[in-house]
Amino acid sequence: MFELKKAIKYFDRQLVLNSIDLFLPRGSITAVLGSSGCGKTTLLRALAGLTKLDKGHLIQPKEVRCSFIFQENRLLPWRNALTNLTALGIDRDRALAELATVGLGEDIDKLPEELSGGMLRRLAIARALAYGGDVFFFDEPLQGLDINTSQIILPHIKSSLKGKTAFLITHDPQEALTLADRIIIAGGPPFYIIKDTPAASYPDSDALADAISTPW
Amino acid sequence: MLQKLMVIIFWLGLWALLYLLVGRSILLPSPLQTLSALIQLSGAASFWLAILLSLLRVMAGFVLGIIIGVMLAVISCNWRFAKQLLSPLLSVIKATPIVSFILLALVWLKIGQIPVFTSILVVLPIVAANVSSGIRTTSAQLLEMGQAFNLTKKTMLKEIYLPSIRPYFAAAANISIGLAWKAGIAAEVLCTPLNSIGRGLYNAKIYLQTDQLFAWTVVMITLSMVIEKLLIERIIKGRVHV
Numbered sequence: 001m002f003e004l005k006k007a008i009k010y011f012d013r014q015l016v017l018n019s020i021d022l023f024l025p026r027g028s029i030t031a032v033l034g035s036s037g038c039g040k041t042t043l044l045r046a047l048a049g050l051t052k053l054d055k056g057h058l059i060q061p062k063e064v065r066c067s068f069i070f071q072e073n074r075l076l077p078w079r080n081a082l083t084n085l086t087a088l089g090i091d092r093d094r095a096l097a098e099l100a101t102v103g104l105g106e107d108i109d110k111l112p113e114e115l116s117g118g119m120l121r122r123l124a125i126a127r128a129l130a131y132g133g134d135v136f137f138f139d140e141p142l143q144g145l146d147i148n149t150s151q152i153i154l155p156h157i158k159s160s161l162k163g164k165t166a167f168l169i170t171h172d173p174q175e176a177l178t179l180a181d182r183i184i185i186a187g188g189p190p191f192y193i194i195k196d197t198p199a200a201s202y203p204d205s206d207a208l209a210d211a212i213s214t215p216w
Numbered sequence: 217m218l219q220k221l222m223v224i225i226f227w228l229g230l231w232a233l234l235y236l237l238v239g240r241s242i243l244l245p246s247p248l249q250t251l252s253a254l255i256q257l258s259g260a261a262s263f264w265l266a267i268l269l270s271l272l273r274v275m276a277g278f279v280l281g282i283i284i285g286v287m288l289a290v291i292s293c294n295w296r297f298a299k300q301l302l303s304p305l306l307s308v309i310k311a312t313p314i315v316s317f318i319l320l321a322l323v324w325l326k327i328g329q330i331p332v333f334t335s336i337l338v339v340l341p342i343v344a345a346n347v348s349s350g351i352r353t354t355s356a357q358l359l360e361m362g363q364a365f366n367l368t369k370k371t372m373l374k375e376i377y378l379p380s381i382r383p384y385f386a387a388a389a390n391i392s393i394g395l396a397w398k399a400g401i402a403a404e405v406l407c408t409p410l411n412s413i414g415r416g417l418y419n420a421k422i423y424l425q426t427d428q429l430f431a432w433t434v435v436m437i438t439l440s441m442v443i444e445k446l447l448i449e450r451i452i453k454g455r456v457h458v
Binding site: 087 | 379
């Protein structure tokens with residue numbers, strides 16, 4: 001569905017993507033795990049068409065609806081929790097239902113500055129899920145949430161992604177195995193793929209954690 | 217409230233004391249003399265007409281200055297060449313003494329247009345510079361978010377650009393309304409159009425009616441404060457959507 005062909009991208013003269021080939025098939029959920037600063041986020045932005053490649057191609061379908069959770073929350077500071085969603089054209093009832101699901105039902109009229117870090121993250125998650133679409137790009141979606149909250153939100157994200165195409169960046173093996181059917185272990189910069197296997201090749205999250213710490 | 221009253225009484229008292237020390241109302245009229253001059257002036261219809269027309273001229277200049285300033289800001293933020301082209305013009309306008317413009321305008325324009333023109337020139341560079349800053353400091357992350365969620369140009373403008381620019385715009389409007397008012401009246405004093413506060417000031421000066429000079433000044437200060445209250449606070453609170 002989305003495909004990068006020989007993608008090359010520099011940032012401030014540093015090579016981040018060095019001739020990367022990557023294909024995201026329709027209906028697959030791909031998780032990328034790798035050390036901080038290896039170029040994962042740049043790869044996501046390249047796949048989503050948010051950054052111009054210096055060389056190479058991005059093949060993406062026309063008329064596809066994409067939804068995002070960025071590494072930063074990127075909420076509108078002048079909009080409350082509810083209108084942060086409706087400002088993007090999300091239906092009001094849909095927004096209210098999603099906010100209730102992530103536990104912000106009582107806080108719909110609060111501005112971002114009145115919400116805690118974890119609540120802001122849940123708001124960003126609610127925005128992405130309520131916006132919906134065919135393809136989801138998630139950059140460390142559960143970052144900054146405590147374990148209890150993660151345990152509630154993770155299954156919700158999983159059910160929202162059913163049948164969709166998704167590209168997920170994470171540091172958490174359990175999150176990767178819960179959500180994804182394909183696991184990419186990466187290094188860099190410049191970004192390179194160490195292992196690209198089905199999620200089923202890891203029996204549990206410990207096995208994946210081992211594979212990350214000693215990838216070769 | 218009581219404290220405010222005390223402050224006002226203190227300064228009026230100081231004014232009265234200075235009057236007693238100077239002892240000549242042609243140099244410094246007392247607060248009471250100023251008040252009685254004000255009452256005398258306000259009995260004439262021409263007084264109110266002068267206020268109305270002066271207000272209209274300055275507000276016309278203020279509004280036109282804002283419109284042109286915003287347009288220049290938008291153009292210079294979208295085209296680098298336009299920015300290079302416009303920046304010396306704005307620097308020159310900012311650095312030129314306002315009197316030079318007024319005197320030039322006396323040669324170029326009709327009398328009634330001069331205060332408008334002067335106010336435009338005061339407002340324009342301030343609005344252009346501030347709105348440019350507002351546009352340029354709009355969060356790149358939010359803009360990318362808007363692009364990613366495929367927002368229309370109109371939604372991007374309404375939800376991201378305008379709220380980012382608003383505080384810069386409000387600051388510019390706040391500063392420039394007072395300056396436009398002063399510059400507009402200064403222009404009126406030099407070109408003395410019929411029915412204008414400037415003409416009232418000018419006449420008071422040549423006939424050495426210092427009490428009337430003070431009365432007109434009180435009128436200007438009051439109007440300036442009223443305009444600021446009515447307009448600027450609305451922009452800051454976001455009730456005027458711009």
